[in-house]
Amino acid sequence: MKRLFVLILVAINFAGCATIEKQAFNREANATVRKVALIEPRPTTGFGISIQNHPALHLGLIGALAYATEMTSKSNSLDAAMKPLGWSLTEALTAAVAEELTKSGYEVVRIDLKRDALTLVKDYAEYKSNPAFAPALSADAWIDLATRDPLYIANGPTSDYLPSIGVTVRMVSAKDQAVLYREDFLYGYVFPMGRLQPVLVPSAPAYRFPNMAQLTADPKRTLDGMAQGVPLLAKKIAEDIAPARR
């Protein structure tokens, strides 16, 4: 049920993004930003499956329920196959972004707020008294990472499954909470997402799986298809917000 909720939330996130504003990072204007607090995303709950353009979705409420049941069952099968590998998207992504930011010249502190929401922090005021947030108070800017469960997505019932990771990144100034950078990224499967216009990072053609049996047959290969996206995303994020050269 939790998985189903996540899938629905993903759909809502993508559908309702028309008003989101992007902000490119002006490194020269923000040259004083040297120490950043990297706020970890909410831990992901496991792998999921989504089939787009499913005929059942054209059959009203009964179709939607049938679709939800099928996706939940497939997600559970995939997650059961992947769980023994012990891979966490949240951990891998945070570590990779922290590493790339450090390489680019920032001093990075990781902050785990143990938050419940999948989305970016709405107001940091509520965290200022939280002991976990204390190290962030000495940083020049706060970089908030948000992601959702890693998914394998098929474009239709007969299409291949492609990996999918969605990440939203926002950097705010610690002194006045001015938004210095905001961007969305998608690895793998491309959703038709209107005005959100996320940056796309294609997955390797080798990681296309024709059906669920192939997807669960070799969990290590299935994981590789997903995990390969993490350093690619981290590199793009770090390039976007790299500090000005001294």
Next chain:
Amino acid sequence: MKCLSNLALTACLFIAVGCQTTAIGVAEQSARQMAATQTVASFRDLKPVPIVLSNGNEPMQLSVNMLTDATLQKVQQPEGEPILATLYSLPEPKTAYSVRISAAVSGSRDHPTVYYPRMLFLDEAFIVTRYTTQNDFRFRANGANGAISATVFVNEGNRNERYLVVLEEPAKGVTEQLSLIAGQAPPPMVLPLPLKLAEMMWVVGSTSNEPERRLRAARAGVYELSFAPYRTKRLGE
């Protein structure tokens, strides 16, 4: 039932023919523009397009169709053929501002192409101060096939920059890459029939797998350029 599937097939054919025409059209228009435009010796000889931020501080956006723009000029290169270029005289606002350029992927699904622009910033003496490369661009989901975009800021330290030239990224600077639409079928199209069944058939039929495709750089295309004062918003604003 057979009638419906024939109708779907006919619609597919029409769409395929339409796409092919589009791809040929872009190539032909591009070649025609290259042949018809005047060639000048240097950037200094290009006719500048003035960029003015209205009220001194309002964003400005313009769309340039290089395939049909009769005022377009070519500039001679030290080596190789002349290339299409447009010179803009930069605004002089009191604050920093951003310059964003984007170009949409066009052509057919089998031969997707994109105009890969390069932004050259020049000082008063037409000396290049900086320029973008392919690394400055990001691929984005945008419309049917996606787009590339790059944002550059003009800050206090760049006050000596007076001109912007938009021209083609040199071919050797563009590496071939996977198309944005790789592995994906077009979004389902609803047939104008009052039958849910027809819609379903189309949905299933249009979501089959597609081969990987490569996105190639085109010599001309359509791009959008926007200039906006650099202002950050606070959370909640």
